[in-house]
Amino acid sequence: MPKELERLINSITYLPGIGEKSATKLAFFLLNSNQNFNENLSDSIKNIKSKIGFCKNCFSLCDLGEDFCNICKSQNRDENTIAVVEEYLDMVMIEESGIFKGKYHILGGAISPINGVFIGDLKFKELFERIENAENNVEIILATNPNIEGEATSNYIIEEIEKRKLKYKTKITKLSRGLSSGYLEYADNITLINALKERKEV
Structure with missing residues (x-):
């Protein structure tokens, strides 16, 4: 050969x-x-x-030179409902379900000290700033992966919202437990739609 x-x-x-x-x-x-x-x-x-950059608001991918992605720029999306996901692919999966009309915040991973990923490596600070600067009350949908790292990441967000005294303006919800353990990107559309529809307040 x-x-x-x-x-x-x-x-x-x-x-x-x-x-x-x-x-x-x-x-x-x-x-x-x-x-x-x-x-x-x-x-x-x-x-x-x-030629690909990152949205300055949610950290999704966008064309280089653009400050914001199409979802953040859209006037047809609910800016007071924010789905917090680990990676860009997780956002893509939720978008493909066609049910979610809010906006996103992409952390860039999940807390995993064993894999060398710590709190300071992820976009937590920017998330809390978005909540602080929001003009209205917001819903934060914790859409991290249904595994140990995803749970640790969600728990950290819940604790920090309490610690930063942001609970008064924040409704925190989690995807329903219909998702099997593992990764959001492998969930089928029907399961994902049901998980979003049946999300529970924390």
């Missing part, structure tokens, strides 16, 4: 969920694709880091 093809296959195996067999199929697909397709794909991969 040519060295460049071996190199491509090896690179593809680093993608999550891709083994050597799948990587080989993808490599041969690219080998047989037209040059324009491959060049467009190559450009997209090269630009993914250099």
Whole structure:
């Protein structure tokens, strides 16, 4: 096998969920694709880091040079209802459910000292500032993953809202327990819709 093809296959195996067999199929697909397709794909991969930025409000992804993402800019979203999620993909899953019409706050992960992720590494300070600066009462929906790290993260938010005396203007809710343990991104639409509809106040 040519060295460049071996190199491509090896690179593809680093993608999550891709083994050597799948990587080989993808490599041969690219080998047989037209040059324009491959060049467009190559450009997209090269630009993914250099042309994507973060929303200054919720820390979602947006085009570089934009201050705010489309959801934060939208006048049709309820700015007094904020779903707190760990990662961008969690937000995507909730958006795909089609039921949520509020806004988001992306923490950038979950508290996990064993994995080297501490409170100061995540966007907690910015979340509390959003609550403090809100003109009206807000609902904070804790939509962290249903696992140990997600629970620790949610509990920290609850404790800090109490400590910072923000409870008077904050309704805190959590997704219902219909979600299986693990990660939000693996939940199906119906389960996610029910978890949002049946969320409970903390």
